[in-house]
Amino acid sequence: MGWFKQLMGLEAPHAKPASQWTAGETLPITGPLGLAPGKGVIFDTSLKLLLDENTTVVIPGSQEIWANGTVDLGQSTWLSRYYMNDEDYWLQVHTTGEIAGQVESVILFNYLSVVTLSSEAELRRLAGPQSLIGLPTYTHNGVEYARVWGSEPGQTELVAMSEQVINPENTYTVEHRSMLYARKTGLTDRREFLLFSVEEDAEGTISLSTSLGISLYTTDLNAL
Numbered sequence: 001m002g003w004f005k006q007l008m009g010l011e012a013p014h015a016k017p018a019s020q021w022t023a024g025e026t027l028p029i030t031g032p033l034g035l036a037p038g039k040g041v042i043f044d045t046s047l048k049l050l051l052d053e054n055t056t057v058v059i060p061g062s063q064e065i066w067a068n069g070t071v072d073l074g075q076s077t078w079l080s081r082y083y084m085n086d087e088d089y090w091l092q093v094h095t096t097g098e099i100a101g102q103v104e105s106v107i108l109f110n111y112l113s114v115v116t117l118s119s120e121a122e123l124r125r126l127a128g129p130q131s132l133i134g135l136p137t138y139t140h141n142g143v144e145y146a147r148v149w150g151s152e153p154g155q156t157e158l159v160a161m162s163e164q165v166i167n168p169e170n171t172y173t174v175e176h177r178s179m180l181y182a183r184k185t186g187l188t189d190r191r192e193f194l195l196f197s198v199e200e201d202a203e204g205t206i207s208l209s210t211s212l213g214i215s216l217y218t219t220d221l222n223a224l
Helices: 003-007 047-051 120-127
Strands: 040-043 063-074 077-084 089-096 102-116 137-140 143-147 159-166 171-187 190-200 206-216 221-223
Touching: 047 171, 077 159, 102 190, 120 190, 120 206, 143 190
Parallel strands: none
Antiparallel strands: 040 063, 040 221, 063 077, 063 159, 077 089, 089 102, 102 206, 137 143, 143 171, 159 171, 171 190, 190 206
């Protein structure tokens, strides 16, 4: 299958053997939809009413982008992630062709939690073989989500991704091991996503982040 189908949930992305990006290399300043660090983002005010009772994802007011993360999935397929000054929110744009090329999907995420993992035992318990992450379904706050990546009848491995992040103060790499779940909301082309990611930063700190997201149309937001 192609990388578009992988990102749309029909097949899990494969880990790349090594990133082609190195520290000091300049990544594009302006990405898809005109998004970039330092720019503002305004979300359509009608979204809150539209999504009410269909998702618990919070639609923020105007935001400013602090950092930009880029994941090169190969085959001219990219994830651009934009982290807001308000650390509760981040935006993911999936593109094909160039980084700022054809937009295939947009997801607004709310961070639910970020837990620092202090030992291998804690990692195994919270996100490894002893956890529920990676099983075909996952129930969060009484809501059931279906696994998007992996077709195994039992628990599947987390998916490896390497993210190159830039902000006004620094440039660094974050290594991810992630698993994505989703459910239908009843609204056309809008799914709710539950994303787990074990992340290792440049200092070697390992954490488990949990994010809840909702599909957006490109017309749902504007960059200023």
